[in-house]
Amino acid sequence: MGCDIHIYVERKNDNGVWEAILGANPWISTYKDWAEKDDIEGRKQYLLNRSIEIEKEEPKILEGWIYDGRNYNLFAILADVRNYYNVRPIDYPRGLPNDVSDVVKQESDDWNGDGHSHSYYTFEELMQFDWDNNYVENEGFVSEEVYKQFKETGNPYPCSKGVGGGNVEKVLNCEMDRIIKNKYPWEKEKSFYTIIKWKESYAEVAEGFLNNIKKYILDNNICDIKNYRIVFWFDN
Incomplete structure (x- = not known):
């Protein structure tokens, strides 16, 4: 839960x-932001209307x-x-x-x-x-794509505390390195995940x-x- x-x-x-x-109801700006990013005209107008409704009904919370x-x-x-x-x-x-x-x-x-x-x-x-000088030691499972991203940029997201499913297989980091470089034909239907660890400052968190x-x-x-x-x- x-x-x-x-x-x-x-x-x-x-x-x-x-x-x-x-304080100002944050849903007002949230709906406006969603509307700005939405390309579907009908939904865009709905989001704008919703922000206007909230601003009238409950501007402060x-x-x-x-x-x-x-x-x-x-x-x-x-x-x-x-x-x-x-x-x-x-x-x-x-x-x-x-x-x-x-x-x-x-x-x-x-x-x-x-x-x-x-x-x-x-x-x-x-x-x-x-x-800035206190840190959280994180760990989580990441997909092939995110693992590659993590190694290249340091960005570990999205990650998960646990993974499962019929085609999911957990592997070591060294195995993931090999899979990314050269996936065997029988591995192409599987979704591979590996666990990574990283450190973030409290300020980043x-x-x-x-x-x-x-x-x-x-x-x-x-x-x-x-x-x-x-x-x-x-x-x-």
Whole structure:
């Protein structure tokens, strides 16, 4: 079963009280981006219309506007969740902050125990952490095409934690090298996969997440980043 993050942004107001912040609904720009890339006129118009509808109905949202992706290595970094590669987290789950906003507390309560690994970080903590000099050791199965790509460019994607099927065969790297150079006739109907390992910095793993936070800080001219924080938990 998949795991998702539920993430909120809070700001400490002038009275020292933390309050939840609404943000632009990311589906508006997502549908616009899809429309720009779509060449089929009818579908293109549907996507544009959908972005307009969302902008009218729900232009701002409470949850997930700063980040709503499913990135298990990021989850491991933030809270030791779905930690498949012995990632060292920034910290283990801290629970909800004692002074969490009423709105976010209610959102958490609505999960009726199905949410787990609650935690939080101030923007200051996130910006001061050394993302560039901590690393995740990844591994995964790749096809012939991706293996060749990985050796030429270092790009390991797409990859998978496991592969299977009637025509699928797992082979060693040395065998994959031979298959790519000279595939035997009886091998042409098979799909070969081999396991590779590679290293990524935390900054590379968390690029989208960090970029969103940095953009929000810059766009809103925020100087007191210790007075902003993310509060989050996960579901399965």
